[in-house]
Amino acid sequence: MNTVLHRLAADVQPPRKLSEELAELLVRLGTRPVTLREVIYVLRGRAYTLLLILLCLPFLTPLPLPGLSTPFGLAIAFIALRLALGQRPWLPKKLQRKELPADFFAKVFRFSARVIRVIETFLRPRMAMISTPGTLLRVHALVMLVAALALMLPLPIPFSNSLPAWTVLLLAAGMLERDGLFILLGYGMFVLTTLYFVLLGEAAEHLAALLLQRFGG
Numbered sequence: 095m096n097t098v099l100h101r102l103a104a105d106v107q108p109p110r111k112l113s114e115e116l117a118e119l120l121v122r123l124g125t126r127p128v129t130l131r132e133v134i135y136v137l138r139g140r141a142y143t144l145l146l147i148l149l150c151l152p153f154l155t156p157l158p159l160p161g162l163s164t165p166f167g168l169a170i171a172f173i174a175l176r177l178a179l180g181q182r183p184w185l186p187k188k189l190q191r192k193e194l195p196a197d198f199f200a201k202v203f204r205f206s207a208r209v210i211r212v213i214e215t216f217l218r219p220r221m222a223m224i225s226t227p228g229t230l231l232r233v234h235a236l237v238m239l240v241a242a243l244a245l246m247l248p249l250p251i252p253f254s255n256s257l258p259a260w261t262v263l264l265l266a267a268g269m270l271e272r273d274g275l276f277i278l279l280g281y282g283m284f285v286l287t288t289l290y291f292v293l294l295g296e297a298a299e300h301l302a303a304l305l306l307q308r309f310g311g
Contacts, residue, residue: 112214112267115144116203125197130169131190142173142183146238146266148199151206153245153259160248163255165192167246170262174242177235213267213276221274234269234277237284238262244291251294257287 115137122136133148134141149166152159169192173183203210224230238261245258261283268276 113207113210116210120200120203123199125200127193127196129190130185130192140270143266143270146170146173147263150259150263151202153255154206154209156252156256158250158252158255160250164246164248167242170245171239171242174235174239178232178239180232217267217271217273217276219272224274224277225268225272234265237281238265241284241287244287253290257283257290261287
């Protein structure tokens, strides 16, 4: 009887921390070039939610990365779209075959490890009404889809990548651990992202008007 109880206890262990999942990913993939398909295979159970977080990590700093933002944003958009439609997450084969440079994840994890550790310190199941899978999950995914479309824009402007990336990161982390507080923080970041892009659009419109006034007449 005791043996059976011990086995049951071993099978019902809590999910590993995000930093532990990422550390194992680095060990298993090594420093060679890898594809997103390999990453999904290694992550297994929570693959696509973890992949959303992984794809956001390069953009956490204010500096934009136009060369990466479009393919990574597209991958996030595909996953979020499937979730918003209530379908199983999936990526087209072309994106699954997207090869990442050697030592890519090691470099990314090196500068983002501290952020991940801080995040997982506060992550815990709470606010079940917001974080439980269901209709609201599709709404969260829709917000991530809009943020991913903003991330795809190849704008060489500070914060144009980081704000959408933080939106997806907070929402995905909240969905991963069923933490309603992080989901609410993700919505707050989404509002900030929207305001930022609205201000960018107004500034671009004002600049265009000035240039037209100066050189058009």
